[in-house]
Amino acid sequence: xxxxALRESRPLQWLxxxxxxxxxGLFLVLPLAAVFVEALxxxxxxxxxxxxxxxxxxAIWLTLVVAAITVPLNLxxxxxxxxxxxxxxxxxxxxxxxxxxLPFSVSxxxxxxxxxxxxxxxxxxxxxxxxxxxxxxFAVPGIVLATIFVTFPFIARELIPxxxxxxxxxxxxxxxxxxxxxxxxxxxxxxxxxxxxxxxVLLCNARAMGEFGAVSVVSGHIRGLTNTxxxxxxxxxxxxxxxxxxxxxxxxxxxxxxxxxxxxxxEWRHAEGLSTARxx
Amino acid sequence: xxxxxxELGKGVPIAITAEGLAKSFPGVAAVNGIDxxxxxxxxxxxxxxxxxxxxxxxxLFAGLETPTAGRILFGDEDATHLPVRERRVxxxxxxxxxxxxxxxxxxxxxxxxxxxxxxxxxxxxxxxxAEDLLELVQxxxxxxxxxxxxxxxxxxxxxxxxxxxVEPRVLLLDEPFGALDAQVRRDLRRWLRELHDRTGHTTLFxxxxxxxxxxxxxxxxxxxxxxxxxxxxxxDILDHPAxxxxxxxxxxxxxxxxxxxxxxxxxxxxxxxxxxxxxTGPAELFVRPSDLTLAHSAGHGTFSxxxxxxxxxxxxxxxxxxxxxxxxxxxxxxxxxxxxxKGEELxxxxxxxxxxxxx
Numbered sequence: 001x002x003x004x005a006l007r008e009s010r011p012l013q014w015l016x017x018x019x020x021x022x023x024x025g026l027f028l029v030l031p032l033a034a035v036f037v038e039a040l041x042x043x044x045x046x047x048x049x050x051x052x053x054x055x056x057x058x059a060i061w062l063t064l065v066v067a068a069i070t071v072p073l074n075l076x077x078x079x080x081x082x083x084x085x086x087x088x089x090x091x092x093x094x095x096x097x098x099x100x101x102l103p104f105s106v107s108x109x110x111x112x113x114x115x116x117x118x119x120x121x122x123x124x125x126x127x128x129x130x131x132x133x134x135x136x137x138f139a140v141p142g143i144v145l146a147t148i149f150v151t152f153p154f155i156a157r158e159l160i161p162x163x164x165x166x167x168x169x170x171x172x173x174x175x176x177x178x179x180x181x182x183x184x185x186x187x188x189x190x191x192x193x194x195x196x197x198x199x200x201v202l203l204c205n206a207r208a209m210g211e212f213g214a215v216s217v218v219s220g221h222i223r224g225l226t227n228t229x230x231x232x233x234x235x236x237x238x239x240x241x242x243x244x245x246x247x248x249x250x251x252x253x254x255x256x257x258x259x260x261x262x263x264x265x266x267e268w269r270h271a272e273g274l275s276t277a278r279x280x
Numbered sequence: 281x282x283x284x285x286x287e288l289g290k291g292v293p294i295a296i297t298a299e300g301l302a303k304s305f306p307g308v309a310a311v312n313g314i315d316x317x318x319x320x321x322x323x324x325x326x327x328x329x330x331x332x333x334x335x336x337x338x339x340l341f342a343g344l345e346t347p348t349a350g351r352i353l354f355g356d357e358d359a360t361h362l363p364v365r366e367r368r369v370x371x372x373x374x375x376x377x378x379x380x381x382x383x384x385x386x387x388x389x390x391x392x393x394x395x396x397x398x399x400x401x402x403x404x405x406x407x408x409x410a411e412d413l414l415e416l417v418q419x420x421x422x423x424x425x426x427x428x429x430x431x432x433x434x435x436x437x438x439x440x441x442x443x444x445x446v447e448p449r450v451l452l453l454d455e456p457f458g459a460l461d462a463q464v465r466r467d468l469r470r471w472l473r474e475l476h477d478r479t480g481h482t483t484l485f486x487x488x489x490x491x492x493x494x495x496x497x498x499x500x501x502x503x504x505x506x507x508x509x510x511x512x513x514x515x516d517i518l519d520h521p522a523x524x525x526x527x528x529x530x531x532x533x534x535x536x537x538x539x540x541x542x543x544x545x546x547x548x549x550x551x552x553x554x555x556x557x558x559x560t561g562p563a564e565l566f567v568r569p570s571d572l573t574l575a576h577s578a579g580h581g582t583f584s585x586x587x588x589x590x591x592x593x594x595x596x597x598x599x600x601x602x603x604x605x606x607x608x609x610x611x612x613x614x615x616x617x618x619x620x621x622k623g624e625e626l627x628x629x630x631x632x633x634x635x636x637x638x639x
Binding site: 169172174176191 | 391443
């Protein structure tokens with residue numbers, strides 16, 4: 001039926017496909033391939049040397065730590081926000097939904113700056129933090145805060161439409177069968193959104209590890225202390241250590257590829273467990 | 281440990297009562313002061329058009345909504361503020377709300393497996409209980425399937441088995457046959473009646489299908505705009521509708537605005553006697569196809585109508601008649617062998633009278 005309705009000629013179809021493929025190749029595949037090629041340009045040994053370099057190792061380590069703190073926290077926030085929005089009616093619900101989207105619409109640099117304005121030495125709480133000898137800006141807590149802010153919407157955004165679609169009937173059924181609120185959540189609500197949750201976690205994690213702008217503002221670029229992988233890439237590159245820069249970049253690109261594959265598997269195998277917007 | 285041994289139909293059925301029960305949502309009074317008692321072991325239908333408040337009333341009984349006013353009694357116990365999980369009601373949702381990530385057996389066992397440890401039967405007992413219930417609802421052997429792998433009728437029976445598993449004190453069913461096709465509906469209707477007679481639960485079900493309510497229930501409660509219009513056995517509802525709404529809602533009735541003068545109703549070029557001492561003035565007359573009979577000729581108390589169409593209904597024929605240009609057409613049931621033609625004039629008698637003074 002579609003074939004008769006879409007009566008574009010064969011050559012035109014091929015032309016359109018060719019343009020799309022060429023565009024993808026030029027702007028996505030080629031740069032990605034270049035990352036790996038550049039990383040291996042001088043052979044395997046300098047590459048491995050980068051991965052054993054103290055500062056790089058500490059950057060990798062810090063990135064993992066930040067993600068390990070950020071993702072679980074956003075998991076809890078995201079589930080709580082999605083639960084509240086999808087299952088209850090309350091005043092200011094639409095405001096809350098817009099607020100959740102805020103990090104998507106604000107430039108990451110701006111979000112980083114707001115944390116500096118709040119917690120920096122000249123910031124709103126600067127003297128208070130100084131008195132208590134708590135360091136947030138130019139320290140790990142600042143990086144974690146900025147990353148949480150930037151990655152907050154990912155999980156909530158995945159869950160809200162799905163939970164709204166599913167409604168509350170199953171939860172109500174569990175309650176009438178004698179389950180407590182917590183039992184209902186664990187045995188009914190969570191299993192129903194598990195694939196969407198995993199999907200959100202994947203995206204959240206990819207962004208948490210790859211975030212540059214907001215983290216760059218609050219980190220202070222202290223080598224071996226407050227550099228995450230994306231920041232380390234920039235530093236190495238600015239020092240003309242191209243192999244090192246591309247070696248770290250290759251790790252990030254590898255993470256992106258793994259995320260992409262996992263995401264596609266989820267979309268393919270568990271489409272019914274994701275919100276309709278994600279079913280391809 | 282009384283809770284760990286479970287038998288079907290165990291325990292004495294209790295009455296459920298609404299006293300002045302009301303629930304309003306912002307801008308709407310969904311349930312507007314209802315007094316109603318479902319007797320122990322009774323099968324009662326809540327019948328009404330959509331928006332009449334029947335589902336809200338059912339949800340109030342289950343504790344899924346909090347009343348704005350009034351009381352709910354389970355037996356003699358005030359259950360108005362009892363949390364849902366402590367009410368021990370078996371609630372069946374309109375679209376069944378089966379847990380889609382659990383197997384049929386897990387669904388049925390759910391109510392037992394979420395119990396506090398000291399009240400929970402052993403896992404072997406729970407499994408046995410789920411098997412028994414699946415046998416009761418004729419689904420033995422399907423325990424390992426998922427809800428998505430079942431037909432609509434099978435899902436409905438799983439939902440019922442799941443509700444029965446917690447030894448509910450009352451059964452509340454929301455449009456139990458609403459999502460099924462006609463043939464399955466009829467089979468399940470009979471089956472549900474038999475099941476009710478076997479297990480003896482006090483049961484309240486919501487429906488918008490009058491045939492279903494009148495055929496299945498011991499008594500029928502008719503709701504309109506959040507109020508109880510009439511509560512009675514099906515015969516009463518059909519033969520003695522208490523209000524114009526009920527008269528118009530049940531039994532394919534046509535509403536005719538007529539005039540009563542000195543004990544006579546003017547109709548279709550004739551006059552029909554009104555009930556004894558019926559006040560003079562405008563009135564509403566409700567006419568069902570079965571109320572009209574053919575008269576051999578024009579005479580005292582007969583009136584006439586012109587045939588504008590016929591249609592076949594089961595083993596009978598129905599003729600559509602215009603009595604008066606200003607009135608909606610009525611239908612009369614005719615035997616199949618009685619052929620009528622368009623434009624033909626028929627003489628009619630009206631013996632059953634459902635007449636209400638116009639408001």
